[in-house]
Amino acid sequence: MALFMINRYLGEEEDSESSRESRSRALLAKLQEQVKARERQSTSNTADEDDEEQRKRKREEPETEGVQSENERKTDLTDEVASSAKKKKKQKKSSTENESVNTGDKASDNEKSVEIPETSESVLEESKKTEESVDPQISQEPKAEDGSSQTTFHILGGFEEKTVQKVKRVLPQWLAQPDVIQRDIKNNLIPISEVPGICLTLLKKLEANGIQSFFPVQAEVIPAILESVSSGLLLGPGGYRPRDICVSAPTGSGKTLAFVIPVVQVLSKRVVCEVRVLAVLPTKELAQQVSKVFSTYTEGTSLKVVMITGQKSFAAEQTALSEIRGGVSHSLADIVVATPGRLVDHINKNSNFSLQHLRFLIIDEADRMIDGMHQSWLTQVTKAVYRNPGDTQTSVFRRILPGPITVASLSPPQIPLQKLLFSATLTQNPEKLQLLDLHQPRLFSSTHSGTETSTQSQEAFNFPQGLAEYYVPCTLSKKPLIILHFLLRLKFSPALCFTNSREAAHRLYLLVKLFGGVEVAEFSSKLNPSERQKTLKDFEQGKIPLLISTDAAARGIDINGVKCVINYDAPQYIRTYIHRVGRTARAGKAGSAFTFLLEVQVGFSS
Numbered sequence: 368m369a370l371f372m373i374n375r376y377l378g379e380e381e382d383s384e385s386s387r388e389s390r391s392r393a394l395l396a397k398l399q400e401q402v403k404a405r406e407r408q409s410t411s412n413t414a415d416e417d418d419e420e421q422r423k424r425k426r427e428e429p430e431t432e433g434v435q436s437e438n439e440r441k442t443d444l445t446d447e448v449a450s451s452a453k454k455k456k457k458q459k460k461s462s463t464e465n466e467s468v469n470t471g472d473k474a475s476d477n478e479k480s481v482e483i484p485e486t487s488e489s490v491l492e493e494s495k496k497t498e499e500s501v502d503p504q505i506s507q508e509p510k511a512e513d514g515s516s517q518t519t520f521h522i523l524g525g526f527e528e529k530t531v532q533k534v535k536r537v538l539p540q541w542l543a544q545p546d547v548i549q550r551d552i553k554n555n556l557i558p559i560s561e562v563p564g565i566c567l568t569l570l571k572k573l574e575a576n577g578i579q580s581f582f583p584v585q586a587e588v589i590p591a592i593l594e595s596v597s598s599g600l601l602l603g604p605g606g607y608r609p610r611d612i613c614v615s616a617p618t619g620s621g622k623t624l625a626f627v628i629p630v631v632q633v634l635s636k637r638v639v640c641e642v643r644v645l646a647v648l649p650t651k652e653l654a655q656q657v658s659k660v661f662s663t664y665t666e667g668t669s670l671k672v673v674m675i676t677g678q679k680s681f682a683a684e685q686t687a688l689s690e691i692r693g694g695v696s697h698s699l700a701d702i703v704v705a706t707p708g709r710l711v712d713h714i715n716k717n718s719n720f721s722l723q724h725l726r727f728l729i730i731d732e733a734d735r736m737i738d739g740m741h742q743s744w745l746t747q748v749t750k751a752v753y754r755n756p757g758d759t760q761t762s763v764f765r766r767i768l769p770g771p772i773t774v775a776s777l778s779p780p781q782i783p784l785q786k787l788l789f790s791a792t793l794t795q796n797p798e799k800l801q802l803l804d805l806h807q808p809r810l811f812s813s814t815h816s817g818t819e820t821s822t823q824s825q826e827a828f829n830f831p832q833g834l835a836e837y838y839v840p841c842t843l844s845k846k847p848l849i850i851l852h853f854l855l856r857l858k859f860s861p862a863l864c865f866t867n868s869r870e871a872a873h874r875l876y877l878l879v880k881l882f883g884g885v886e887v888a889e890f891s892s893k894l895n896p897s898e899r900q901k902t903l904k905d906f907e908q909g910k911i912p913l914l915i916s917t918d919a920a921a922r923g924i925d926i927n928g929v930k931c932v933i934n935y936d937a938p939q940y941i942r943t944y945i946h947r948v949g950r951t952a953r954a955g956k957a958g959s960a961f962t963f964l965l966e967v968q969v970g971f972s973s
């Protein structure tokens with residue numbers, strides 16, 4: 368006896384199977400006949416043969432078909448067309464005979480309309496009249512031989528409207544459930560002494576710089592970073608690699624201090640000078656700004672901050688980064704602030720630039736930095752961090768690329784590399800974030816985008832609490848006049864005005880200058896770094912009430928006292944809008960943003 372028996376499903380009934388077989392055989396025979404007839408027709412050239420063929424066909428086919436064939440010859444069609452028409456006719460005939468052949472094929476329906484000329488016009492009229500009351504779909508259906516309407520066509524594919532199920536966003540838990548940061552700065556100030564873990568020296572420095580209280584982002588993030596380094600820069604045996612930290616908080620909410628304070632505090636205990644902190648920023652201006660804050664809080668300590676952005680020559684930057692003593696290269700920098708391009712240059716061309724002791728990798732304006740990942744700067748940094756030291760290396764610790772956590776992998780002491788990401792518009796796209804190779808990330812965010820409803824509302828975006836937003840419907844020609852009205856009549860100054868291109872910025876600058884009455888300057892990549900620096904300084908000092916800029920000044924730039932941002936050209940992306948308007952209403956202050964919209968743009972923005 369067989370142990371197993373596999374039964375094949377053979378259809379519902381044996382009977383239906385056999386009848387289907389006989390039908391298929393009949394159909395095959397008919398098709399073969401058609402093929403033969405076609406062959407005969409195409410090869411026969413003589414009239415005798417034609418007659419013979421016709422007689423044969425007359426014998427084979429019913430009367431009506433004979434008439435059709437006659438007509439076809441009269442119309443002087445080519446053999447091919449005539450034979451194909453005949454073929455169609457046979458198909459149609461078989462369709463009325465056999466349901467299984469008619470699988471609702473539309474071709475059959477069309478054939479019906481081709482055959483209409485066979486019937487007399489009066490009959491056609493008659494049938495039309497009767498059909499008017501009938502469903503047009505049914506009237507198209509072929510009639511069976513007995514004249515009854517055949518309604519057995521199965522229409523394949525439903526045309527009825529189906530409600531498409533909404534796709535629900537499912538974010539990884541760390542993105543969906545962040546540690547929440549309050550957006551309201553004014554009502555959530557925390558006295559600096561109440562935030563745990565900050566050393567006395569830094570508290571004094573903060574006070575000396577006019578900082579009495581921490582903003583919400585600082586009160587949340589500083590203790591979290593300090594906690595992750597509680598066991599020191601080096602992890603002992605069994606030590607667990609710290610989680611990477613991502614921060615998404617509104618523009619002007621104080622993200623810079625949120626990483627500067629803990630990092631400076633941790634480094635203050637270091638003995639040997641090595642590059643342990645690397646902050647990467649997208650532009651020279653931003654790097655300069657962050658470098659300045661680092662310098663403020665490292666003042667009076669042995670910590671050194673070096674900026675590598677291309678503002679100085681490569682050789683000058685090299686000299687600032689390291690020196691050779693006793694034939695061995697020694698780092699002169701603890702904290703390096705860099706732009707990605709120049710950083711990669713130093714990694715590849717400066718053999719004395721070592722990142723083997725790097726403990727913190729700070730990525731400010733992280734979403735922008737992810738977009739610039741095509742430069743593969745992060746891959747280069749990772750390679751430099753885990754580079755094999757070689758024999759000449761004095762370091763006792765070998766850094767190996769983190770792999771699976773095992774007892775063996777955790778036993779040697781190690782310097783973990785921790786990434787700290789900051790942005791006002793941090794992407795929630797897991798594919799993009801994956802490029803950063805984050806380790807068990809922890810997110811601090813002031814948006815609650817984990818819920819479905821909030822993604823559609825303003826809650827999903829990081830706008831400062833004190834920002835008032837307006838849009839100004841206008842025409843293209845009136846835009847410059849409105850700017851002048853804002854400045855001269857409404858006294859909206861200092862005002863930062865954004866255009867979408869360098870050309871537009873320059874044109875508007877010339878126009879306002881020509882009109883007179885307003886001190887104006889332009890800011891774009893057209894200017895060299897020192898010109899840009901001077902322009903920003905003059906604007907901040909109130910010497911220039913109107914600064915016309917491209918998006919070069921849209922991100923991160925911290926200009927004190929900007930009262931009003933004007934989007935002369937509406938930005939293309941919400942992210943750009945958030946950064947532009949974020950140049951005002953900073954640090955809990957109030958500010959206004961005006962966006963000029965043409966009639967066609969109003970609908971899109973509402």
Ligand SMILES: Nc1ncnc2c1ncn2[C@@H]1O[C@H](COP(=O)(O)OP(=O)(O)OP(=O)(O)O)[C@@H](O)[C@H]1O
Nearest residue numbers: 580581582618619620621622623624791923925954
């Ligand atoms: N605790 C504080 N008390 C008072 N002022 C502060 C405090 N923290 C930061 N600031 C000031 O707030 C301003 C904005 O800070 P910062 O540039 O760090 O903002 P940001 O969040 O990085 O903004 P963006 O996203 O636009 O880069 C700065 O001028 C800074 O000096």
